[in-house]
Amino acid sequence: xxxxxxxxxxxxxxxxxxxxxxxxxxxxxxxxxxxxxxxxxxxxxxxxxxxxxxxxxxxxxxxxxxxxxxxxxxxxxxxxxxxxxxxxxxxxxxxxxxxxxxxxxxxxxxxxxxxxxxxxxxxxxx
Numbered sequence: 001x002x003x004x005x006x007x008x009x010x011x012x013x014x015x016x017x018x019x020x021x022x023x024x025x026x027x028x029x030x031x032x033x034x035x036x037x038x039x040x041x042x043x044x045x046x047x048x049x050x051x052x053x054x055x056x057x058x059x060x061x062x063x064x065x066x067x068x069x070x071x072x073x074x075x076x077x078x079x080x081x082x083x084x085x086x087x088x089x090x091x092x093x094x095x096x097x098x099x100x101x102x103x104x105x106x107x108x109x110x111x112x113x114x115x116x117x118x119x120x121x122x123x124x125x126x
Contacts, residue, residue: 009049012115016045018055019070024062045071050111052082052099061096063087069098073114078107 021040043057053071061067063084071078082098089095103111 009051011047011049011052011054012119014045014048014053014115014118016048016053017072018043018045020055020057020061020067022061022065022067024065046095048111048115050100050103050108050115052085052097055096055098057094057096058092060089060094061087063096066101067098073111076110076114078110080107 019040019042021038023038039059039061041057041059041061043055046054046056048054055061061084063086065084067082067084069078069080069082071080080103081101083101085097085099087094087096100108
């Protein structure tokens, strides 16, 4: 099954600012708490749907980790959690496919409404 076939939601080209954070457990032996570290970063989306987005970062975000996101949609800030489904380097940037997790209906509907407006208006920036 291709990536497009797995998607439930249509993605719209959308450049939005994103702040992200995660706690990562490094497997270095010894007590687990001794190898816990945080990543923080700023990124942008390249496309967006109510189910996920393509994230462009300057730092590696490993596949499989969970990210806490603050996503700027027009004048609103949406916070949510996402799983990095896949990630790879492209030149000096990292491209990651994210799947939003446990969005409540209000947030999911807000993203859909934003994308409908954006698509209808032909707006280029988020």
